[in-house]
Amino acid sequence: MADLRDLLDEIVTDADVVFLFSPSGSYYEKFVDLEPEVTLVVVGTENAVGASTFVELPLAFEDVRERIRFGIEGAMKQDLVDDGDVIACATSVFSQNIDTVTRVQANESVQSGVYDLFANSRADPNVIRNVLEVAIELGKKGQKGKPVGALFVVGDAGKVMNKSRPLSYNPFEKSHVHVGDPIVNVMLKEFSRLDGAFVISDSGKIVSAYRYLEPSAEGVDIPKGLGARHMAAGAITRDTNATAIVLSESDGLVRAFKGGEIILELDPEVY
Amino acid sequence: MAVQWGVFGEFRYLVAVAVLFVGWLAGYLVGRANKRILTAANVPDLVEGTPFERTAQSLGTSTVAMVARLSSWFIYGVTILVALYVANLLDTRLFFTRITAFVPDLFVAILVFIVGFVLADKAELVVGERLRSVKLPEVGIIPKAVKYSIVYIASLLALGQLGITTDALLILLAVYVFALVFLGGIAFKDLLGSSAAGIYVLLSQPYSIGDEIQMGSRRGIVQEVDVFVTHIEDDGEEYIVPNHRMFREGVTRIRN
Numbered sequence: 001m002a003d004l005r006d007l008l009d010e011i012v013t014d015a016d017v018v019f020l021f022s023p024s025g026s027y028y029e030k031f032v033d034l035e036p037e038v039t040l041v042v043v044g045t046e047n048a049v050g051a052s053t054f055v056e057l058p059l060a061f062e063d064v065r066e067r068i069r070f071g072i073e074g075a076m077k078q079d080l081v082d083d084g085d086v087i088a089c090a091t092s093v094f095s096q097n098i099d100t101v102t103r104v105q106a107n108e109s110v111q112s113g114v115y116d117l118f119a120n121s122r123a124d125p126n127v128i129r130n131v132l133e134v135a136i137e138l139g140k141k142g143q144k145g146k147p148v149g150a151l152f153v154v155g156d157a158g159k160v161m162n163k164s165r166p167l168s169y170n171p172f173e174k175s176h177v178h179v180g181d182p183i184v185n186v187m188l189k190e191f192s193r194l195d196g197a198f199v200i201s202d203s204g205k206i207v208s209a210y211r212y213l214e215p216s217a218e219g220v221d222i223p224k225g226l227g228a229r230h231m232a233a234g235a236i237t238r239d240t241n242a243t244a245i246v247l248s249e250s251d252g253l254v255r256a257f258k259g260g261e262i263i264l265e266l267d268p269e270v271y
Numbered sequence: 272m273a274v275q276w277g278v279f280g281e282f283r284y285l286v287a288v289a290v291l292f293v294g295w296l297a298g299y300l301v302g303r304a305n306k307r308i309l310t311a312a313n314v315p316d317l318v319e320g321t322p323f324e325r326t327a328q329s330l331g332t333s334t335v336a337m338v339a340r341l342s343s344w345f346i347y348g349v350t351i352l353v354a355l356y357v358a359n360l361l362d363t364r365l366f367f368t369r370i371t372a373f374v375p376d377l378f379v380a381i382l383v384f385i386v387g388f389v390l391a392d393k394a395e396l397v398v399g400e401r402l403r404s405v406k407l408p409e410v411g412i413i414p415k416a417v418k419y420s421i422v423y424i425a426s427l428l429a430l431g432q433l434g435i436t437t438d439a440l441l442i443l444l445a446v447y448v449f450a451l452v453f454l455g456g457i458a459f460k461d462l463l464g465s466s467a468a469g470i471y472v473l474l475s476q477p478y479s480i481g482d483e484i485q486m487g488s489r490r491g492i493v494q495e496v497d498v499f500v501t502h503i504e505d506d507g508e509e510y511i512v513p514n515h516r517m518f519r520e521g522v523t524r525i526r527n
Contacts, residue, residue, distance in 0.1 A: 156494070157480045157481065157494060157495070158480055158481050158492035158493055158494040158504055159492060159504075160481075161480060161481025162481055162483075162492060174474075174476055176473060201480055201494065201495055202494065202495055202502075203495055203497070205480075205495070207479075207480045207481070
């Protein structure tokens with residue numbers, strides 16, 4: 001038994017920072033009572049244990065790598081972690097409780113901009129999260145069982161409206177609905193069978209559906225094989241300060257674009 | 272007196288006992304019915320957490336039980352008086368008429384006081400809950416002010432019901448309300464103007480997100496419209512213009 005512990009020792013020795021991902025109250029207390037010399041950071045969708053150093057996850061990332069990457073990026077932005085620090089991450093993979101310990105070294109190259117996507121976008125972080133949730137839900141269920149595609153352009157709505165034209169009458173004209181309102185998800189789902197993009201303002205107001213985006217697609221570099229919807233999303237985010245969230249019709253993945261690049265790729269099926 | 276009673280004059284003690292019994296039964300039933308109605312109206316949930324309810328709980332009762340018992344007591348009181356009258360034990364009719372006039376008033380006054388107190392506590396809780404997100408220590412005075420305003424008005428009503436002169440208190444209330452309305456009007460003048468204009472803008476949408484407009488000296492693309500302000504962005508500068516400016520100065524929509 002002792003040699004098994006030695007193995008774990010190697011993972012946690014010399015760690016500068018410990019990340020606890022959504023720890024239970026008792027686990028957290030136990031950890032604090034040990035009074036370790038390392039910095040403790042709690043990462044989770046909510047600060048249930050009332051920790052002083054906390055990084056908020058916008059989604060309960062199912063993929064452990066995404067989860068840890070987001071935690072590190074958030075912690076680096078909050079100056080809790082420096083470049084080159086060794087981090088021991090305690091997280092859960094199979095059960096609700098913490099069952100996995102992993103060792104990561106923080107460096108700038110780990111950063112993919114996922115934290116930026118939420119924390120430093122023009123639009124409210126909650127709005128981006130709500131739109132992502134709608135896209136994920138739409139990807140999971142589809143429209144009446146059939147896979148659908150959708151394109152949401154969030155933030156900088158004024159500029160986006162000027163760089164697009166209506167394909168037909170705007171169903172959201174003179175309406176004041178915001179993403180996250182209770183019935184809006186159903187509405188967005190119904191309208192997702194329409195062609196074109198949804199335009200959503202910084203504060204989450206749904207400005208328009210049925211928009212044909214006309215940005216200049218010059219210099220937009222997205223992986224080959226993705227269709228016109230992704231190209232439009234990449235181009236509009238390069239041309240404006242908006243964030244685009246795309247649900248692909250062909251492979252069913254949800255992708256987020258910012259500054260013309262894919263920042264985040266999620267599989268709705270695993271959420 | 273005895274002449275009036277005539278035939279059943281001998282039975283009057285018996286009648287009094289019967290009245291007492293009927294009164295006791297009625298009081299008990301009304302109390303229980305009241306309790307049922309109040310529970311059905313969700314009053315226990317509404318008063319939960321208020322200091323009044325907590326005090327009642329620590330005394331081994333609850334607000335609902337107290338109000339229900341109050342109605343029972345009221346009926347018991349009336350019954351006893353009627354019984355005494357029937358039994359001819361109380362001789363002075365004058366005293367009787369005064370009592371019958373006073374008892375309902377007292378009942379209403381106590382009820383108003385209890386309702387006022389519970390309402391005040393509840394209002395304090397609700398307002399406090401609303402202001403929780405405002406992280407400013409001084410904000411704690413607002414729920415207290417709301418609470419004591421309601422208690423003040425309730426006690427004023429209760430005292431008025433009992434016929435106690437409340438003129439001085441009434442003047443104080445008038446001054447307080449006037450100050451609240453007057454100062455509030457001055458303080459919220461621009462906000463009220465903006466929100467009135469904002470409602471018009473939101474309903475009829477003379478301009479909407481994506482339009483290029485000029486409002487006063489500010490020109491740019493509309494990024495956001497809400498009840499109070501309009502965000503106009505121009506080359507990295509975002510102007511936040513109060514909506515009442517739109518009515519004062521008008522808006523130019525730029526079409527090209």
